[in-house]
Amino acid sequence: MLVRKLILFLCLFVVSFAEAVAQSAFAPFPKASDAYWRNQVPKAMRQDYIRLGKKYQLATWESIPDSAFAEFRKNGNRTNYEASCFLRRRQFACLVMAEIMEYRGRFMPEICKGLHYFLDKEPWWGVPAHYPKAHPDSSKQVVDLFNAETSSMLAWSLYMLGEEIDNVEKGLTERTYSEIRRRFLRPTVTEKQSWMRKVNNWNSWITSNFLATSLICEPSGSNELHRALDVSEACLRLFLKGYPDDGGCEEGAGYWDRASASFFESLWMLRAAASTMLPTDHRYVLTPAEEEKVAAMGRFISTMHIGNLSFVNFSDAKVHNVPNINIMFPYGAWLNSSHSTQPALQKVGLQLMQFAAYVANQYDYYRKPSTLFLKTGCWPTLGRELMLLSMLPQLRKSKALQPQTKEAYLQNLQIMVAGNRNWLVAAKGGTNGESHNHNDVGSFVVYRKAKPVIIDLGRDIYTAQTFSSRRYELINNRSMYHNVPLINGVEQHSGLQYHATDVQHTVSDSASIFTLDIANAYPKEAGVSKWQRTVMLNKKRNRVEVSEHYQAHDVIITLMCYGCPAMQKNGQLLLADGVKLVYDADKTTVAWQKVVMPEGMMKKQWDDNVYRIELKPKTEVSDIEYRFECTP
Structure with a gap:
């Protein structure tokens, strides 16, 4: 009996030792x-x-x-x-x-x-x-x-x-x-896992964790590891194939960290494992076109940056966000160092590296890394932090520079971003069937010197209602609390069939212009056959201009603004940071009221200081024009 126990112990010890060596x-x-x-x-x-x-x-x-x-x-x-x-x-x-x-x-x-x-x-x-x-x-x-x-x-x-x-x-x-x-x-x-079939953050987020866990826990060369690699590669290929070529994250800039960045995280781990434990059929080599897409996916977070760590926050995103440098910097370093023959990709990589260095400086990372470490997720992400610390000498040598978008257009998402030293304006087309949709086709935001003027409420604390049939009872998901019109008392509806048409983006030395028709974002009962909206950053006159040409009745144009407006004079409304909303007082009336927000994240990030402006034509007209201007 004693001999049998000793043999069993030795067998278990050998198996455990062999697995430890393999791992x-x-x-x-x-x-x-x-x-x-x-x-x-x-x-x-x-x-x-x-x-x-x-x-x-x-x-x-x-x-x-x-x-x-x-x-x-x-x-x-x-x-x-x-x-x-x-x-x-x-x-x-x-x-x-x-x-x-x-x-x-x-x-x-x-x-x-x-x-x-x-x-x-x-x-x-x-x-x-x-x-x-x-x-x-x-x-x-x-x-x-x-x-x-x-x-x-x-x-x-x-x-x-x-x-x-x-x-x-x-x-x-x-x-x-x-x-x-x-x-x-x-x-x-x-x-069966439903998230494997969907191209959203669940796919890339879970896959990156599954791949890391498998590489650590499954013995090298085992059938279990080979199966895990097969599953991971299938998920990654599905994710990349379904992701838009412009690299945009329709779930919002707040999900970049767990969509595009998690996809890169998987690439990084596969490359880290390639030389020691992966057979050639699991190396996951990207084509040149795929590499360009991965670079575009990385660039998205920089494109949406307004300034001082504020971001264009369409969909489920917070306006104030701290990018996770423990994945942003490795992402940038990979693009910058692995593509010596592709200067455009290297440039994207360098921008991400410099952005990460900027965030590191802003949060005193080299003396108090715990501040950012605690912000890297719902709880600190060990693997990513170790990844960054293994590259610490390279991070410390990088120039710190925050990105400032002058011109960008995401053709698949239909998002325009344009900026200069005074303004940043962003506008969107797209559909109301996007993941984390907000019924906001045609909405736009305006910032002056990185400070909010016309805003998007963004996301709030998630509850059961957030992802239920009652999602569009929440004010931050309703079109009447976005910068789009209310037509005949009817708001936009949700679904892929509710989308923008005739979307155009043009750029010149004097202006960045985004034009679209948003009539199709409304149901039939709205009675709108055409609503052409044009949002323009007029560089020559240093102002933001909006024009509405439509065929509809009983129209109210909503503008969500930060801070309480004040009537300066007839036809001019004073907004935050010295910005004036200028409109034709002969054609249009203006009114405003404070937005009552529920307790939580959204109310806190906007300091409970959001107002809803209503522009309403005095008579049955077919066009309204207004602009935002300020003293330079």
Whole structure:
């Protein structure tokens, strides 16, 4: 009996050792034991990561009440559970990063407690909005964004500190590997996944986490790894094929980080693994045309930048956003260094590198990296942060420069962006069937010196209603709270059939002009047969001009503005930052009222200071013109 137990132990030891050796073949950057992290990361940065880890040394690892999970099905609230869920991941990621930077074992007991929490106290690693029942069941594993993110976070912690974890508690590493496979890797390859067929952030976001987790957790050369690579490549090819050639993210600039950037993240990992563990049929080589598309996808975030980290926020995006430099810089560096024969791609890469360096300077990254680290997602993203730190010398040498768009047109999304030293104007056509749609065909925004004048409300806190049949009862998703007309008391409707027509964009030395017909964005009961809108940045006269030519009755043109307007004189309304709205008072009346916003993200980002202007023709006319101007 004793001999049999000894043989069994030896067999298990050999299998475990063989898997550990195989897993170590994926080596995108040094492990925690390597002196790189203590020698190449400056002392001030290391101390800041360690300080953050110390904050969570006495962290709570209590179970989240089941009632918090059930709350989403009960009343639509997803925030309460997510706050507790994300906190536990935040503290775990911070503890791991602190141990990597100090490497004295001080944080290892808490890291092991954290692993036990995830293995024993959460039956599922996702969030209630993505689970089919009110209560999670450990035997029913569903692949969602946060199940994927959690698996990836745990996998990176094992990659960096696996040996050290086993030194504290033998077998904990392998048990964690096993749970990652059961909860995430196996369901991804064995069950039908709807997100694999969709070209939105779910595809690229989950795929990047699935690929990283597979490369770390699956033994090199195993059937499981080959299957994971097949699945990943199929998802990536579907995503890239379906993505618009102009590189635009229809979900909004806020999703760039998890759409285009996550796609790049997968490319980066495949290239990191290529030399050591990938067969030639899994190298995923891009064609020249695909490389150009990937560059356009990277450029999108720079194109939408207004200034001072404000962004054109069509769709579900916040106006104030901090790009994640731990993926932006690697994206730029890859474009800049891998395309020596393609200057246009190199230029995009350089711009992203300089943008990342600008953000780093703005947030004092080289002394207090924890500020940006904490902003890199719903909780800090370990893999991306390690990726950036492995390139730290290159980042520190990069010139810091924020992008300023002068002329851009995204032909597929039908978005125009034009700017000069005083103005930035952006306008959109497109459809009302876009992912994260807001019923806003023809809407536009105006900024003066990167300060808001005419705005888009953007996104608010997500609830069950946000992605339900009642989505368009929320004010930030309704056309009457965008800069488009209300026609015969009727708003725009949702669906691909509601879209812009006759879209044109022209550029000259004196003007950038965007023209479209938005009549088709309205249902028949609006009674509109034509509505041609022209939005122009008049460079010669240094103003923004809008003209409306239409065949419709009972018209109100809505303008959402930041700050309370004031009547300066007849035909001139004073807006924020000294901008004047000039209109024909003989033809048009003007009125305004404060917008009552629900408590939450949207109200906070606009300082509860948004007003809705209504321009209304006095008689039955077929055209209205107005402009925005200011003293230079």
